[in-house]
Amino acid sequence: MTTDTLLTVADFSVVYDVEPPVEAVSHVSLELRRGEILGLAGESGCGKTTLAYGIQRLLKPPAVITSGSAVFHDESGEDVDINSLTIDEMRAFRWNKVSMVFQGAMNSLNPVARVGDQLDDVFTTHRPSLKKAERTDEGKRLLDLVGVGRDRYRSYPHELSGGMRQRVMIAMAMALKPQLMIMDEPTTALDVLVQREILIQISQLREQLGFSVIFITHDLPLLLEISDRIAVMKDGKIVELAPAATIYRQAEHEYTRRLLGSFPSLTGDRGDFIRGGQHEEGDQ
Amino acid sequence: MTTLDFRHVTKQYKVRGAGDMLALDDVSFTLTSGQTIALVGQSGSGKSTIAKILTQLERETSGEVLLDGEPIPRRGKGLRAYRQRVRMVFQDPFASLNPYHTIRHHLERPLRLDKVVPGDQVEDEVRSLLKRVRLEPDAVVDRRPHELSGGQRQRVAIARALASRPELLIADEPVSMLDVSIRLGVLNLLADLQRESNLGVLYITHDLATARHFSDEIMVLHHGVVVERGPADDVILNPQHDYTRALRDASPDPDKHFADPAGPATPRS
Ligand SMILES: Nc1ncnc2c1ncn2[C@@H]1O[C@H](COP(=O)(O)OP(=O)(O)O)[C@@H](O)[C@H]1O
Numbered sequence A: 001m002t003t004d005t006l007l008t009v010a011d012f013s014v015v016y017d018v019e020p021p022v023e024a025v026s027h028v029s030l031e032l033r034r035g036e037i038l039g040l041a042g043e044s045g046c047g048k049t050t051l052a053y054g055i056q057r058l059l060k061p062p063a064v065i066t067s068g069s070a071v072f073h074d075e076s077g078e079d080v081d082i083n084s085l086t087i088d089e090m091r092a093f094r095w096n097k098v099s100m101v102f103q104g105a106m107n108s109l110n111p112v113a114r115v116g117d118q119l120d121d122v123f124t125t126h127r128p129s130l131k132k133a134e135r136t137d138e139g140k141r142l143l144d145l146v147g148v149g150r151d152r153y154r155s156y157p158h159e160l161s162g163g164m165r166q167r168v169m170i171a172m173a174m175a176l177k178p179q180l181m182i183m184d185e186p187t188t189a190l191d192v193l194v195q196r197e198i199l200i201q202i203s204q205l206r207e208q209l210g211f212s213v214i215f216i217t218h219d220l221p222l223l224l225e226i227s228d229r230i231a232v233m234k235d236g237k238i239v240e241l242a243p244a245a246t247i248y249r250q251a252e253h254e255y256t257r258r259l260l261g262s263f264p265s266l267t268g269d270r271g272d273f274i275r276g277g278q279h280e281e282g283d284q
Numbered sequence B: 001m002t003t004l005d006f007r008h009v010t011k012q013y014k015v016r017g018a019g020d021m022l023a024l025d026d027v028s029f030t031l032t033s034g035q036t037i038a039l040v041g042q043s044g045s046g047k048s049t050i051a052k053i054l055t056q057l058e059r060e061t062s063g064e065v066l067l068d069g070e071p072i073p074r075r076g077k078g079l080r081a082y083r084q085r086v087r088m089v090f091q092d093p094f095a096s097l098n099p100y101h102t103i104r105h106h107l108e109r110p111l112r113l114d115k116v117v118p119g120d121q122v123e124d125e126v127r128s129l130l131k132r133v134r135l136e137p138d139a140v141v142d143r144r145p146h147e148l149s150g151g152q153r154q155r156v157a158i159a160r161a162l163a164s165r166p167e168l169l170i171a172d173e174p175v176s177m178l179d180v181s182i183r184l185g186v187l188n189l190l191a192d193l194q195r196e197s198n199l200g201v202l203y204i205t206h207d208l209a210t211a212r213h214f215s216d217e218i219m220v221l222h223h224g225v226v227v228e229r230g231p232a233d234d235v236i237l238n239p240q241h242d243y244t245r246a247l248r249d250a251s252p253d254p255d256k257h258f259a260d261p262a263g264p265a266t267p268r269s
């Protein structure tokens, strides 16, 4: 892994212009390195999805970007300020350079179209020069790559398990070989065995293909295992950003410690889980 | 001591166009007052089916369920009395509370129906129930469910389950819909109440870590079959069945991931 920076987010803020206005992302700055998995942790409502959308210009009204910038440092050497792209440029940018696996994505496949045809669509739209046979080849190769298998190319979504559908979504996100994949709670709805398989797959693909990942979840233990670095978000702000081992061993921020303490250890001591003891009340 | 016996229970659902679906296959266990059992397994393994049979929302296909040696009454007064002794806490506190009624109404209802206390003591009992689940009565009693946070709603649901002074509690994924930072608080509360009232609790979850810490024993359900059971620490730290081991190894475990002499974990607060 090089230490090159792939994405620079600076002083980025997003406000939902409702009554009263909600500052969902508040002056966020971070640098994403080429090839790294950055975990974005935080509880529901802290602004993770809004930040992910914001840096891809996917936000719709009433969301307004009120400050800051997101600059993508393309492998060609060109710097792309995401806010200055035209709509068409943005559309191309989004699949080619950055792609996203949306929260609940596995339920967003078109139920009446074969998986292969949905992959084919991505190529038809973004790689118009490819011939039909090339598109099919590439689609099947992708299904192999994510562990679904090419024999599912002609399956309909309902013929696949939730885990398989999620892998298809990952295949689609990888189709155009983006340099960054943003995954918003990609395994939250899945059982642990399936989740683990997908996490291993993502790590392997990252090794092979060298893309960066922003992996969003509230599951901090999971992030500790898979991330190079972790950003902890609370109330729209990044309160701490550090290598996973640092977060694990010597987190500095009170909130990070509290979040860590929210997950009892699987094989270690009881930690905060004290049967019959005295506890702080979290939500009064 | 109250004893609930699940004996050789099988449950077959009829699935239209697909024949029968065997959701439980010869499941047996015993839950007694004062005991905590965690029932773990992946989604679809049959956990909620056990809960539904225990509360008679579903009927077993074969086998029997006995409370202190007596079959569960199927209807009427007998069933009511049974449900007063064996209560349920559901996953989604929003769905299980009525949006049109105040918190007071939710708690008064079981108190009056089950004649737990004389009429003139109902109001006091409502307040004392709220205090037991660490809610400030004045702050919540006249509110409706949507005016409370998720954690507060689940505390109300627990208070309501306790209103009838049950001996056994079936909690089906009671914290999985709550924000992570309040899950432990609610589970710790359940653990405290369990001890205070010597409740028997069946804690249903897909989370092995809380299963281990909450309960005395763990039962692992896989495709409707109990594949392993034993003291909680044994099942997690030294699993005997391949499936249990697979579940354990797939669950995030940063303490193991970072286990090396380089230094201790962050002090957690
Ligand atoms: N369309 C919207 N209008 C108003 N507020 C919104 C909208 N979408 C999200 N929010 C608010 O913005 C905050 C951040 O939401 P979100 O980015 O979805 O958080 P997360 O992904 O961390 O759960 C929350 O307080 C949420 O209620």
Ligand SMILES: Nc1ncnc2c1ncn2[C@@H]1O[C@H](COP(=O)(O)OP(=O)(O)O)[C@@H](O)[C@H]1O
Pocket (backbone or CB within 6 Å): B013, B014, B015, B021, B023, B041, B042, B043, B044, B045, B046, B047, B048, B049, B050
């Ligand atoms: N009412 C029903 N009709 C048909 N099949 C059902 C019904 N309820 C549950 N099932 C099936 O029974 C199995 C066990 O379900 P459930 O007990 O809800 O599992 P869990 O709570 O462990 O996720 C699943 O395969 C589920 O699809």
Ligand SMILES: [Mg+2]
Pocket (backbone or CB within 6 Å): A048, A049, A050, A103, A184
């Ligand atoms: Mg989100």
Ligand SMILES: [Mg+2]
Pocket (backbone or CB within 6 Å): B047, B048, B049
């Ligand atoms: Mg269930």
